[in-house]
Amino acid sequence: MWIKTLREDDKLKEACGIFGIYSNQEIEDIGHIIYHGLYALQHRGQESAGIAVSDGNRVNSYKGMGLVPEVFAPEVIELFIGRIGLGHVRYSTTGSSLLANAQPLVVKTAAGTVAIAHNGNLVNADLLRAELEEQGSIFQTSIDSEVIANLIARSGEKDFVQAVAKSVARLRGSFALGIMTENKLIGIRDPHGFRPLCLGKLDGAYVLASESCALDTVDAEFIRDIEPGEMVIIDENGVRSYFYTEPQPKALCIFEFIYFARPDSVIDGMSVQLVRNAYGKRLALEHPVEADLVIPVPDSGTSAAIGYAEQSKIPFGEGLVKNRYVGRTFIQPTQKKRETSVKIKLNPIRKTLAGKRVVLVDDSIVRGTTSKRIIQMIRDAGAKEVHLRISSPIVNNPCYFGIDISSPEELIGATHSVEEIRREIGCDSLGYLSMEGMGLCMGVPPEQFCKGCFDGCYPLDVSHLDHKKKSIFE
């Protein structure tokens, strides 16, 4: 009758975050550096976390279910001693029995110990898995990393780097990969560059991270983004770059900018926050309205709301206060009280809203249920009008590349017109950012992004895939 957790459950979910580090000398505090790097990437995965560290000869690893500080007690962090490390945070379906699925996956092969951390989703994992099973491979988990590990082990290549290159060339789908051996760290981005991955430097060490905010957090200097189709090999010879495949059209996931990435990250040269701010400004041009106050749905709507306020000259304000303590283990009210449950997280400020015409800015609408409750709440607090502005186009297609859209049928944008949505969620007007508008804000040609969740055009053939089983393997 009572559900244990209250998450951002009307939000799209990302898959993973990666953080790696390499030095020729032992790194003091290597455990702490990776810990803090993963902490900065926590928004990319809250279900499990893992760290593997090599001292050049031997790999030690530790994984667990939960947030980074729940998994890693200080005494565990201090046990890591070495000069190369790889960490991972993961979003997944819940369940302690899935500890086996936590990453990095650490395996012993003829070439030594290999640790693999993956962010993304392979669209040919089932086929590769079946092929490998036919050849006698056994699988202990349901993660893509195990497929990749088996491909590498069976590549037939003597040289480890060649084995990896040959293996990743067989992968289809989205993948940002960190691969560690006893004496190497390799970073790989898929040919389309769906998921971000960047390179930094911290004193004498090189750092790999899913987002630049993780570099900032550990005081590393940003060097550059890994390019689509690129593989960087970091070892005693420094950093080498290798392109394992023919160039492919770039298709960076646009949702990284809309919602997933932290606003302080810079991805492929674009500041996430500035892009969001631009979305808000553009939204004000596309969907102007006479109003007294612009307020965000905190925290994901804030950057766009500030942009909307700047462009429209309507004052920006806080109309909703978020309970900063709402976390993973929150108890949700009974079903019958579900409508008011949003109040546990968000509370409207009556004195600020009463009698006002309010522009409410949010990043996206998934099922629409939360939007409906928030709008009602703002009305109950005395607002005269509520105009909802969404800083992205209508989400109405499944994702095959790592976003957990459980089913397109659940997407209100897939089944309702804008006017129907407006009526359903109860706002006075509703405006989505246009595809064109979104494109104009990016500063680079819009063709360089995957926008499949908006327009159903995917950079890879997905016709053989069951959309019911698209992003999580099991």
Added chain:
Amino acid sequence: MWIKTLREDDKLKEACGIFGIYSNQEIEDIGHIIYHGLYALQHRGQESAGIAVSDGNRVNSYKGMGLVPEVFAPEVIELFIGRIGLGHVRYSTTGSSLLANAQPLVVKTAAGTVAIAHNGNLVNADLLRAELEEQGSIFQTSIDSEVIANLIARSGEKDFVQAVAKSVARLRGSFALGIMTENKLIGIRDPHGFRPLCLGKLDGAYVLASESCALDTVDAEFIRDIEPGEMVIIDENGVRSYFYTEPQPKALCIFEFIYFARPDSVIDGMSVQLVRNAYGKRLALEHPVEADLVIPVPDSGTSAAIGYAEQSKIPFGEGLVKNRYVGRTFIQPTQKKRETSVKIKLNPIRKTLAGKRVVLVDDSIVRGTTSKRIIQMIRDAGAKEVHLRISSPIVNNPCYFGIDISSPEELIGATHSVEEIRREIGCDSLGYLSMEGMGLCMGVPPEQFCKGCFDGCYPLDVSHLDHKKKSIFE
């Protein structure tokens, strides 16, 4: 070498939050209602939480160390059955051995079972305790509630309400109290009204809460604030009001508005957020500066920063991103890296700050160490100038009424001039809100507030008190 927690440790600390409920009929979900009420008050105390519930005949209680959702598993919450309840969240020095100090304190007396929850600090607790011990009382905890319980038990009054009235009349200091028996709920505010307490209604039940945001969260309707020196008795006869003492000058703690209370609360008729917004506007008038961007230290500086931006016409923006996952169990970097530890919580957005003249708005300065690091971080991100604006006067005196200022010597405002502080923390200009300015923002005569931490004028004689031992009893 590594410290386990990273808190808002350069912030002043509050003592407690109270939530009570009374109905003549059994309240379905009584445990959940109190749980959510306490959750909304979590910012007032993160060290322990407790709930006591009466079914009219028998009181059951459960307490534990930690945040509300850490203490109360769903299965525990569902065990509470009854029609009267009292909950408490507490800030205190840490340590599981202090579970005994968690509240509500539940005791058996000749008059039946009594549960007591206290927010505040008694300045005559030592004297009363010694007197009670002389009379043969024994003490199992170091909390003020136990002193109050003993006073009530020894009052000599037959009538319980008279016993309470007589007892609280002997207390000196700050106290908002919730007292529950098998069949009554009593709410009391000290004669000066240091700490807030308000009354609400939820269906047929009455609700008491430290802040109105807790009423909102459980969907209760706000009725009124309890008045200084007032005692409201809620029982089968409804709500009775009783003034247990002669009227005293009102002295509501001004820091509730500056930092402690949630912005969505309304205290004694004043919206916390609107007051903070007014502080920001006033600050812009008192300390104007030419600049390109106004940014808050999130989250406590946000409301004032918006006010400053509105008044100054300088654009408001986000320049610092807070890691939303930083919580209680975070591992802090080693001492030598302490300077950069603030980055784990806050990350500057380079592309937003570079080349800008920035107005940074925060609510107060305690030791100044965090301000210094944030300013440096903003400069490192490329800001040309950093002008710090503080939406409160200089904190330079101890508090004897519930705020944990460990020692005035640690207050940079007590030992440095404004110019010295500016140099020490490294900003281009520094402006504090003036006492007069603060007063003008309140909408009621400034004499109605305790501003002792700013001016050293306390509404009660504190000359006998050791300031080293001022707010926490043990």
Added chain:
Amino acid sequence: MWIKTLREDDKLKEACGIFGIYSNQEIEDIGHIIYHGLYALQHRGQESAGIAVSDGNRVNSYKGMGLVPEVFAPEVIELFIGRIGLGHVRYSTTGSSLLANAQPLVVKTAAGTVAIAHNGNLVNADLLRAELEEQGSIFQTSIDSEVIANLIARSGEKDFVQAVAKSVARLRGSFALGIMTENKLIGIRDPHGFRPLCLGKLDGAYVLASESCALDTVDAEFIRDIEPGEMVIIDENGVRSYFYTEPQPKALCIFEFIYFARPDSVIDGMSVQLVRNAYGKRLALEHPVEADLVIPVPDSGTSAAIGYAEQSKIPFGEGLVKNRYVGRTFIQPTQKKRETSVKIKLNPIRKTLAGKRVVLVDDSIVRGTTSKRIIQMIRDAGAKEVHLRISSPIVNNPCYFGIDISSPEELIGATHSVEEIRREIGCDSLGYLSMEGMGLCMGVPPEQFCKGCFDGCYPLDVSHLDHKKKSIFE
């Protein structure tokens, strides 16, 4: 449907164990010594454990629910530094909410800090508690120790030792007490000596323990038993003895010898094991039978079974094997399979029992359900005959002095004749040790024991007590 624990639930339960230590110098490893002392007394209480230690000025304490090694992590044990200590293990009704009832109770009084550990049951606790409440005392727990602490605090005596003496003189019932202040350790036995308490020496320190086996475990030398009505005060002046009351008839609980105490303990000069061995020999004289094998119900029937075998010249053997891992958290089979659940703990050895006429020796019969299942199991293993011999008389009366006999109606001995019991539990013959026989084995006059559970004759007036509420206060 499934019950969480499988205890010795067809056995009578004891209340508590006490262990104290005093030295004029700091005792290295004081935490470990008390820990091991309590470990040796674990059989006397498995529900909670606590330790309080004084360094001469200040008392630190730690308590928790569970077995000694569950409550005390090594890091906690090492925190104890001091020269005086008091520990306690407790049997009670379960529930983490009863942590407040764990002992020692540590309170602050006008005379300083006092820690109290109690083994036994006061028959006038209700009266004393009501009287104290009338005088204004408040109660936070439901344990007798809190009554005693209040009596001491209110005694009106200036001298602490006199205050204790005056207070314990008012107690009726069974009590072995350990009382510690910042600089003293006091051991007290009730005027009838219901519960054991002895004194030992360990290097320069004095030790108090419920049973001598705890002295052995910490390598302390046994000095003597505390006498009924005696109070020993251990402080910087050494050990003083004081009799706080007129001599009363001695009434040591005979069940300590039958079942409670560890066989390696010596109580009031009598070896528990030798007494049990004598019971077995006497039983063989009183209830001889022609048989092939004497087997015990392990472990409580072993000593008597060896005695029976010696006397009868029938070979002793093991016919039942006990699973040594059965502990507190065992899952019990469903109700319908309850009959076979005894097999989880005990397994008959077919090859040893098949075709044999077996004498089965157990210490007592409570409800008879376990006996019935064991007998059936032995028959199923092929035994031709099963003759049950019980090394104590028939238990058919409640206990008011610390044994948890939930209700006399549940005692098969109170409602059935011996022949009826034999038929009910299904053995070929059944023999109980006679009262006279039991007396003959003790080596001292049988009048010196409380045998109320056998004959209903109690050394104190219990006519005002509700037998439904006899041993546990709440």
Added chain:
Amino acid sequence: MWIKTLREDDKLKEACGIFGIYSNQEIEDIGHIIYHGLYALQHRGQESAGIAVSDGNRVNSYKGMGLVPEVFAPEVIELFIGRIGLGHVRYSTTGSSLLANAQPLVVKTAAGTVAIAHNGNLVNADLLRAELEEQGSIFQTSIDSEVIANLIARSGEKDFVQAVAKSVARLRGSFALGIMTENKLIGIRDPHGFRPLCLGKLDGAYVLASESCALDTVDAEFIRDIEPGEMVIIDENGVRSYFYTEPQPKALCIFEFIYFARPDSVIDGMSVQLVRNAYGKRLALEHPVEADLVIPVPDSGTSAAIGYAEQSKIPFGEGLVKNRYVGRTFIQPTQKKRETSVKIKLNPIRKTLAGKRVVLVDDSIVRGTTSKRIIQMIRDAGAKEVHLRISSPIVNNPCYFGIDISSPEELIGATHSVEEIRREIGCDSLGYLSMEGMGLCMGVPPEQFCKGCFDGCYPLDVSHLDHKKKSIFE
């Protein structure tokens, strides 16, 4: 300085226990049955436990570190629904990072899901592992089961049973295996029959167990032992038997009778208890002595001590009492007090031992340190003479087949003569059971046992093995 656990650390360690069940219909309480089966086998492995259950289509599994009741909460046990199950308890080097090594190992292969549980030690695991790695296999654990799973997956056989047969034919060493697929249960014993495995029946279901005591516990009927080199396949067609190799000399581990197995088990037709009793009788013939009392070192010496007493006509008694609560999480005293630590577990009964000439019976001597302390303790308790009798020959060789003898150098029997041992451990006389005597007690030709730890003659070539790395793979 303080070590966390006090185990039977001067005892040889076994590796594992297996329990499987198969039915054509869903088995009510399948989780509970396996749980209780594993509980009965807990003595064979205390480090981790795991259960896998199939409903005919899908396999669910759960594993954890610790004792069976620690790993399996009631709510977990009730989640298992199905008709086929396989459970395992494991002894191993400690460490939560080794959860990955818990069994059963559950893998997905081209042939479906396979679960494997192994008791024993392969002497060619390293070779097979290297060979498999060369072929592209990856290894995630360090257990033999993963080698076996890879062999099966790569066998090239279409038929699963043939694949298993072909794979196990390549294994050298000791192995009792349980293998489960979605619809089959297979039990296998190595060609020499080092480790026991038996078959039983429970209502309509078949049961496999390492020892018959597990059959008894779940009320299953014993059918027969699996034979060396035999593979039994249990599926919808009933039970089929298949011999996958040429007959080899039988080599059942004699230590199962001496110490490992529970006394209530019957292995290959021999009652463990009767064998131990016979050892004791034989020992009395080989090493008679004039004495007053025969006492065992509880619990492992009990059966032999009873035998010695019967044969010698010297009375059997209890001279040492074992603390029944000593378990896994016990804190050991500091190194300097190590000599007395044995008292925490065992306490001598002074009144029973004083002035006596004592025969002390134990099952074996490993390092001799515990024996020395026990003998000293018995002397300190007043015994006039202590004659130690060991119910097995001298252990002086490593084991390659599953017993954890960390190093032969640590075996006192490998480096000292009997007289030297006697002097070292301080007894008046010392007698070991002779190899011939041990053989005479077995009832079957002594050649049918592996007695390598006594005579260094192993049934398999072990010359290539490093004795430092003999029983545990990692």
